[in-house]
Amino acid sequence: MTPPPAVLVLEDGKTFRGVAYGALGETFGEMVFATGMTGYQETLTDPSYARQIVAMTAPHIGNTGVNDEDPESRRIQVAGYVVREPARVASSWRATGSLGSALRAQGVVGIATPGTRALTRHLRDKGAMRAGIFSGDAALAPEGDLLDKVLASPSMVGADLARDVSTPEPYVVAAHGAKRFTVAAVDLGIKSMTPYRMAERGCEVHVLPAASTAEDILALDPDGVFFSNGPGDPAAAGYAVDALRGVLDAGRPFFGICFGNQIFGRALGLGTYKLRFGHRGINQPVQDRTTGKVDVSAHNHGFAVDAPTDGTFDTPYGRGEVSHVNLNDGCVEGLRLLDYPAFSVQYHPEAAAGPHDATNLFDRFCELMGGAR
């Protein structure tokens, strides 16, 4: 049986026809592409992808189905999904079902279209933009009407989404083995592997809602404070910047990942800006400017910190510097303070999915907490 028709409509009027994959209906979001050859389940469940339609450049998706171990949060988080060719058979000893049925069960609208390569090249030329996927009956409407709906959908610039995806209530991830540190981890869209990486190192991780204040965080008397990855525009998360300033004023060690790096930058007085098409994949080269070492790393970001890369700069907490840069486009991939135990990276050392080159950054956080005692 041929699947129902589907069409992807970009805000500049370009369209891609294909067939429905996942739930039938319509969905809107920022159109982005992800270049990971593996790890589609981690991508789909990463809360940083909220309100984004993700196109996979790997041509076959769904080959190993879905399992209960790889999700990075409780549900599929992407607004829509674009693949070239869905696997007809899910084959893995870990599989509990097919990806297509998981998308349907969770109401995620997607499209299978031969145009994923053309789409990716278009986004690289023109930049990320809004889009809609229309499948089943919705795909039969005149394209002009569909485009009007896309143009009426909200932009990613100025979007505050972290509070939507964050945990409503605090919870604790117990340390594996003997407890060494108490960490307050602010969930701006946290991936489940992140507290796990800290717990593995003897941290008892108190995961807190995104809107937690500095007082909420400091009430735990944490050895260190962590701000997670998350969706949306960091310029729209002033509440997180205020909370982090309170934490830094109190002198607590800090580590931030991705959105957490952007919030750290803003807390230091730096700006953030939208990249043309962002980095999403698991093969991005990042150089540590102190050691010269290059990590191949997992990325998922559309915004970046604007900071001087020549020498140090002044912050309210002493001198700061850009610690890491991306070797593809030179953008800022990490920040650190020189006179205060705080650092952050724009990429994903939790490695889910992705290479494990950078997991030692969690050891560095533990060293900072140990040194601050």
Ligand SMILES: NC(=O)CC[C@H](N)C(=O)O
């Ligand atoms: N993974 C993330 O934390 C993403 C941060 C932010 N939403 C961005 O797109 O840049």
